[in-house]
Amino acid sequence: MVSGFKATQPAVAVLALIVLLASFTMPIANPADPSPPDYALVIHGGAGVILRDKLDAETEQAYRTKLLEALETGREILAVGGSSLDAVEAVINLMEDSPLFNAGRGSVFTEAGKNEMDASIMTGHDLNAGAVAGVTTIKNPISAARRVMTHSKHVMLSRDGAEAFAADQGLEIVDPEYFRTERRWESYRKLKAKQESAAETEDTKHGTVGCVALDREGNIAAGTSTGGMTMKKWGRIGDSPVIGAGTYANNLTCGVSATGHGEFFIRNVVAHDISALMEYKGLALVAAADLVVKKKLVSQGATGGIVALDGEGNIAMSFNTPGMYRGFLKSNGEQSVFIFGDE
């Protein structure tokens, strides 16, 4: 295992370091244990035109380190019997707090130069769900989505209403300036000068973050958080806060979190479609995910990807873009993070 060991001898430490480094590039760090894992977790940090020659070594390393940190955050909760819901929230909180991803701090800017965020969360044992749309002052939108699910009669709250609810619930409220990063502001400034939407530019990257977890109780939870589309206007809502499109969880089938060209993900009800293909057509998780992402979406010219897992701990990380920030772990020791499509 990559973590949780103690190096009592230098040789062991060196060996462990080799395993750790190998885990960055090998699809599977350790051979799979044939029995289903007790718990599992899969994450994404956005899909898009992510190419080796466009990503400098330092930035690449920063992403890989943060993805591993996210996995570790989830493992610490799941290993001791914590719930998949807790794991999903904690993992996404970490990614929201990082300026690397288009969610929470580091969100892209709307046409009006604001950071407007969406998030949703769902639990597979009771099909409960919560979502917030167009929020600008909630430090961790995924935590607000969880509170909507557990502490309101509603599923989806929006804008200042969602913010008032989050404040009532004691969640951390921040100045909108908190979400601003120079990198995203630069990107916004350039697009604004050309009056283009990010969807029209070649370096499109759907930077949404997401996490799906299976806990020791066999319960699946899924969550997604995003800053949306650069230069979005008119109060545009993407797929991330839409249950069935950007997020879905059902213990009978799977949990899914999506990232991509949100409009197509809504029209194709992507997350629920993967679940329905499993439940009604008997497809395995990866077959269902690939059919939706690599066939249906591709036939419509829609870019993006999903991460998903089923009740057996099988993992799908399906995308039709050059790259997707992603990673997974299982209780049997398998763990890896990836960025590019060819690794």
Added chain:
Amino acid sequence: MVSGFKATQPAVAVLALIVLLASFTMPIANPADPSPPDYALVIHGGAGVILRDKLDAETEQAYRTKLLEALETGREILAVGGSSLDAVEAVINLMEDSPLFNAGRGSVFTEAGKNEMDASIMTGHDLNAGAVAGVTTIKNPISAARRVMTHSKHVMLSRDGAEAFAADQGLEIVDPEYFRTERRWESYRKLKAKQESAAETEDTKHGTVGCVALDREGNIAAGTSTGGMTMKKWGRIGDSPVIGAGTYANNLTCGVSATGHGEFFIRNVVAHDISALMEYKGLALVAAADLVVKKKLVSQGATGGIVALDGEGNIAMSFNTPGMYRGFLKSNGEQSVFIFGDE
């Protein structure tokens, strides 16, 4: 047929009147033509605790007349080869303009005493879709949803952003006062005094309106428009503007418009689930609709209903409440409107 005839003799006129009256109570006005209809249309005006002894004769007649008028509006478009999209928009416009339904004029009030409306529309030949959420000044929200679909790159626009877009598109913008009706204001005032949400009151009625149409080209379109839940707060968004939950259309399977306790309809991805049961499990339309509405939703204590039709012009009007304002017509002459569950 109920309409389109000319009574040239008194006897014919009397006969026609009998047929007209019979159409109010008989499930099917004319025996079914075994060949699939060239076009078909189905509507709802909300489901809920709608009981004979609570509805006075005059009000009942007003609903039946308006439902027949809605059907006739759709027939005029579909009969001459108009598109299912045009039919859906025109029919819903008529119902939005009527104060009888909780959509457009006649919408219920939010906790803050405002009318905030949601709508969505989808076309089954290209899986295109549009939606608006939380709009307060657009006279016909379903027309704004159509414009989002056809004249923007987005699927879902919200609040003032959606209103600015609608205004840009030349849609009719009205003073929020336009949507106010004394009946809904009275209902709001009473609930406000008790600080109860409509979901908690016994006379709960989900007054959303919806329409699904099949045109002569074989194309299906579906739309839904609503004033939401009385006393809603925190910018609550229900299922009506959520593609896959309140509205879905796919030429391969069916079109669906839902009305009910929106939170459960989102969590169950109701409209897409009915389509998926047909596409992946091979269920017929009515079986798929009944499974979702009368089994899955009932098992969760969720109230509401759906109207749907498939590419063969088969009709489903499935609900688990005492009543649902509803009606359908087919090109073969079948036409009927209903209110209560036992008719």
